[in-house]
Amino acid sequence: MTAREYHDRTTHSPASVRTSGHTLEWDIKPFPFKVYTDLPAIPLPRELDPLGIDTLAALAAPASAAASLGLSQLAAVLYYAAGVTKKKTYPGGGEVLFRAAASTGALYQTEVYVAVGEVAGLEPGLYHFCPGDFALRGLRKRDVRAALAAAAADESLARRPATIVLTAIYWRNTWKYQARAYRHLFWDSGTMLANVLAIGDGLGLAPRVLTGFVDVEINGLLGLDPAREVALELVALGPEAAAAPAGGSLDSIDHATLPLSSSEVDYPLVREMHAASSLATTAAVAAWREGAWRDTTPPPRANLIALPPPRERAGRGLGETIQRRGSTREFGHAPLTAEELSTTLWAASRSIDADAPGGLVDLYLIVNAIEDVPSGAYFYRPDAHALETLATGEFRNRSAYLCLEQPLGGDAAAVIYWLARLDALTRAFGERGYRLANLEAGLAGGRAYLSAYAQGFGASGLTFYDGHVVEFFSPHAAGKHAIFVTALGRSGVGGRANIQSTLIASRRPSA
Ligand SMILES: Cc1cc2nc3c(=O)[nH]c(=O)nc-3n(C[C@H](O)[C@H](O)[C@H](O)COP(=O)(O)O)c2cc1C
Structure with a gap:
């Protein structure tokens, strides 16, 4: 089992979703x-x-x-x-x-x-x-x-x-x-x-x-x-x-735990990918x-749109932000400011202290409603903190489709798509490079949540049609693979003043 095999065998497409037959x-x-x-x-x-x-x-x-x-x-x-x-x-x-x-x-x-x-x-x-x-x-x-x-x-x-x-x-x-x-x-x-x-x-x-x-x-x-x-x-x-102190060898332990359910289904692909x-x-x-990673992003082909500097303070403490966080279940079409987006992209892509390098996933964007940024498709350049335009136009419907036909992906003000060069990653880090790419995107998504709720708007992680995401951002994204998606925007029913109560009122089981 290689990461590429696992990835290809678990992609979502309209056909795979409609023929899956899996029921809960x-x-x-x-x-x-x-x-x-x-x-x-x-x-x-x-x-x-x-x-x-x-x-x-x-x-x-x-x-x-x-x-x-x-x-x-x-x-x-x-x-x-x-x-x-x-x-x-x-x-x-x-x-x-x-x-x-x-x-x-x-x-x-x-x-x-x-x-x-x-x-x-x-x-x-x-x-x-x-x-x-x-x-x-x-x-x-x-x-x-x-x-x-x-x-x-x-x-x-x-x-x-x-x-x-x-x-x-x-x-x-x-x-x-x-x-x-x-x-x-x-x-x-x-x-x-x-x-x-x-x-x-x-x-x-x-x-x-x-x-x-x-x-x-x-x-x-x-x-x-x-x-x-x-x-x-x-x-x-x-x-x-x-x-x-060294402490010598450890005995094996096997403490009893409550069964998770009366029966379980084994998915060998998961175990094999982990092995x-x-x-x-x-x-x-x-x-x-020692895995050597090189950023091979080509120079921008279009003029960059400089983002305003990220905000340094949101006025909301970390504990309160986490307490209030909850995935937005319905976005209105009200815009975010360029500064709010800037702050979130910056926070999402900051490096961390770790035993593996960062910068393994690339950040693509569909902008639906950001003040001072035309609607369109973009590539984010963290070094310049700027957006490279890939296409301008209205992509709300397209984005909803790419996000497994979920309205959240179209109603959001902006949708972040993380893509990675999986083949280069596995060359540098072996199959464990796949863990790194998914982890980095999840961490960035988690930071996007924190940045959004700190600033008084909302976010939701989303799943996606793998191949169609790459196609949409190609030729820029040709050869890459879709890793993870996060939507950003204002809650549909109350907006910034009342974000927690509207979240709770509009919560429903996720798709
Ligand atoms: C990685 C990830 C992917 C998610 N994908 C979807 C999704 O495709 N559709 C959706 O409606 N919610 C999605 N969510 C939101 C989860 O359903 C939500 O986090 C979960 O129900 C817990 O609720 P909370 O975030 O409000 O605490 C995703 C969340 C994460 C972290």
Whole structure:
């Protein structure tokens, strides 16, 4: 299995969607929380830091370095990244507990674990975070940072007070999205990472993302059944101090958990894609990190439209932004300003501290209603913070079509399409390059959400007809592949003054 094969076999086209025949089996819809049945809950403090730091400031630059990491800061990171922020009851009795970060179909397959060394108020050990009861459960009662550092081939993890590990449970997402779910694992852990990084930076915790590690070792450390749940990314948090002692080998663990549903369907393509993009040894991880990436974007063929400088402050704190965030379910046609768009594109494409380079996905745009920017198709040049015109014209209907015929894609003021040169990426990073492209786009999408809600407008991630997206942006995009889409705009029914209440009132189960 190669990434290209996986990608090609999971593309959406009008024909694939109409002939799929897949129906949702509600009787076996997976339970949205992982519950360790035999481990005592360690409640997290509920008096949380309101994270008053301006959202745009947190997205732009890290706050001054914190001297230590305490339980209250860790609780804030967990709540604002993965906590339950809203409850919605639907006619007929269905209830969905919405979370801090957007997630395809509100299925929430991303799970969060924390390897704790030096966190005031918490014993060293390995913990699972359950957003359902806002509690930790101890999986290992010893400092595992040395083992984590070895498995990630990065000694600094042994010196950081804590490292978060994001995983994904396949069945939670494949239940609805079948084999295409593998892409979603990275989009959705990406939106969560956007929150982790913004909060981590806002609290001065110097978050650093690791995407390369020996998969089998990290999965073993967490006690996962790798046919069903796998580790995706690590985020180190807090100031470096003395390294954790080596600690010797770790026993295997297999704590009992509540079944997700009475039966599960296996999607071999997902497992095969994960195996194909796994790294087997620390030497392989170190070699992988050397992957050389070159931006081969040709010079602009048209005059660039310079965007105004991004706003530095939105006047809305990070905690409030996350609390209010919710995918917009209906956009009106009111325009956004060029400054609002500028701020969002800038925030979405900023680099992060990670073990892999950024700039792996390209940002294309359909502009429907942005003040001072003619409607049309564009390519964003982050270096110049400017738009290169590919075509001018009215593309609302086209954009709705490209977004799997969803009106959101046409009613939005602007729609961001992330595309990647998959073949070049896999040449540079092997099949794991596919994880990187999907993750970078998901992270950028998550930041677009934060920037939008900070500024008082809305956003929604969207899925798409792969081939038609590339065709639409060609010849500029020829040879690239569609990775992810995010729509931006003002909510249809109340606009900027009343964004939260209109979001809740107009929410309905997603397409
Ligand atoms: C990666 C991603 C893709 C999404 N795709 C769609 C989509 O195609 N159509 C749609 O209506 N909503 C889409 N959404 C929005 C989700 O349905 C939404 O995030 C989820 O229901 C949780 O609700 P919330 O974002 O309001 O908290 C997407 C979200 C993400 C993060």
